[in-house]
Structures are given as C-alpha cells and as structure tokens.
Amino acid sequence: MSEDIKEKVKKIIAGHQMGVLSSVENNKPHSRYMTFYNENLTLYSPTKRDTEKIEEIESNPAVAVLLGYEENGLSDAYVEITGTATLNDSQELKKQYWDESYEKWFDGPEDPNYVFLEIQPEIIRILNMSGEPPQEITLEN
Template sequence: MSNSDLKDKIVNIISNHKTGILASVENNKPHLRYMTFYHEALTLYTPTERESEKIEEIENNPYVSVLLGYEDKGHSDAYVEILGTSSINDTQALKDQFWEESFSKWFDGPNDPNYVFLEIKPQTVRVLNLNGEPPQELSLENN
C-alpha cells in the first residue's frame, strides 16, 4: 500500500470514529481514558478542561497514544494506533470550530477559558486488523 493510500485509509478510519482511547503517562505508568476526537488531516484534537489531570500529565510528558476504530466486535474493523506528542491548544478558532451543545454540561460556551483542546501530532500511525493483512505503518517523524 502506498503512503498516499495509507494516509487515505487512516483519515477514513479517524473520520468515522469520534470516540477512542487516549493514553498518557501518570507517575511513569499508562493512564487511559475514553475521549472524543476531531481531526484536521492526521492531527487529532480532543476537548478537555484546562484544570484536568490530563493537562498536568501532558505538561510532564507530552507523549501519548490513541486508539480509534474497532467497533464491530473487533472481527473485521480496521483500527488505528497513533503514537505522538500532545500540547494544549486554546485558540478561539478551534474552540468555535468544534463546539457542540453537548459540551454545555462541562463548559459555559465556546468562550469558556476552561475549555481547551489537546492537540495530538502523530509521529507514527499503525493501521491494524486489515482482514488478515499485517499491520501497515506510516512514519511522520520526518514530515
């Protein structure tokens, strides 16, 4: 599979799966939680509260892993494993772009200063469970 075809496959998977697992590092151990993900190309964004423990974890160690896909009992769904670095993005344009009314449970609106995003820049993306094919890997560290 060409890198272009692989990128298209990855974007298709992340476009069709908004809920996934974010793994960060807490006290030198993995810390996982379900999150909602948005994306622009291969960069992921997930909303969170500025005062959450995720922010502290990311500030202490920016390396994260994300799993997206794998919903049909895992038998035939391709899924992606994204390894990358995360940072805080609190630009108003991004907050406006991805605001959903369901966020009102946690935030006062898109202008709430506690409403921020974790921005995840992938370094390596693996596509797994491709109908018995071996995993496909896309390295982005030099891009």
Template sequence: MNEELKDKMLKIISNHKTGILSSVENNKPHSRYMTFYNDDLTLYTPTKLDTEKVNEIKKNPSVAVLLGYEMNGQTDAYVEITGISTINDSQTLKNKYWEGTFNKWFEGPEDPNYVFLEIQPQTARILNINGGPAQELNIES
C-alpha cells in the first residue's frame, strides 16, 4: 500500500467530519450529508436504527462517501471511499463518539436507536490534488 498516499487521505478525512454518504435505493444512488469519524480508513457515521438509510444498507451494503471538499475552488482535494457498510451498535463506539449535539436525536449514548454505520473501505481515491489526476488505493484483501 502506498503509505504516503494513505497519509494524505487520512489527513483529509480526519480534518473533515461532514461528508456525503451514498447508498443504493431501488438500484439508484441515494445521497445525504452525514457526520463521519474515522479509525484509520474505516469510517463511522451515527444514525438512528429506524431510518431509511439503515433499511437501504440492509438490502445493499455497498456505499460511497465523499469527504474533504472545502468549497474554496476547483482544486480542493477530497477523498472518495467506496466500501461495505454494516450496522454497529457497540456501546464502546457509542460512548467514544457521543457529542452533546446528538441530544437532538437521541436520549443519550445508551439509546438503543443510536447506532453507527461502519464503512469498511474497499477503494479510496484522492481527487483534485492541485488539480492533478485521481490517485487510488485498492484496500480489498
């Protein structure tokens, strides 16, 4: 694996918590803005268990995520990660990423409706590095 490229990607995804999650609904992309956390290149995004996106992922776990665009111009670097998403309701994870702003949607970190979509990356691409061509990491083993 190209460690230098991976480090550039990690810097972008670690510094940009808001991104776009695209899942599949009726064989068509369905995108929405989400908050993302990362552990290496694995992504986590909090959600309610009883949402449309959870049902979509249960039917088709393939997802794509875009993170990093800063809207400063056409040369802003960003990362596209494609992978497989699963539901993760680990209490350790729920405690680790709990934020007070989540009170708007959840009763607390123990709320059973508070879960994470865990995205295991298969490929990651960094785009728009100084306007240059995309660079890709193939992560699948």
C-alpha cells in the first residue's frame, strides 16, 4: 500500500468521527450514522448489543463506511471503506473509548450491553480530492 495514500486516509478519518455505516438487511443496504474511532485503519464503533445492526452483521458481516464530508460537500475529500465487521466487547476497548455522552444509553463502561463493532477494512477509496481521480488501496487481512 502506498504510504502516501494511507496517510491521506488517516488524515481524513482523523478529522471525522461521525460517519455512515451500511450493513445488509434482507439483501438490501441499511445505513445509519455512527461514531467511529480509528486505530491504524481498523475502525471501532460503539453500539448496543441488542440492536438490529448486530443481528444484521451476524447474518452478513460485510459493511461499508463513509467518513469525511463537511458542510456542503462540493470539494470535501471523503473515504469509502468496505470491510468486515465483528462484535468486540473488550473491557479495555470499552474503557478506552468511554464518553460521558454515552450515559443516556449505557450504565457505564462495564455495561454488558455496551459493545463495539470492529471493522477490518478490505478496500479503501479516497474520493473528491480536489479534482484528482479516486484513489484506492486494498488491504490484506
């Protein structure tokens, strides 16, 4: 993978914690806004264990994520990530990314319903880079 492209991707992701997660429900895309944390291009998204997205991912782990648009989007670079999602309920991860704003959904970082989707990217595309053609990288897991 070109380190230049990888650095561009990291920069875009670093500036955008909110994005769109699409999973598959009844063989059709199902999208929703989510919060994402990045660790070397592996994405983590907090969620409730008892949501339909968990059932969808258990049935079909293929997901897509969009991160990057701002305001009007006319010249904003963004990334499109396709990959595989799994459930991660690591207590270390739950403590690392705990935010007080999550208290309206969870009883704290020890809440068993507080879990993360771990998204391993397979293909990452950078789009809308000031007139440049899309750039794509394929990751081997």
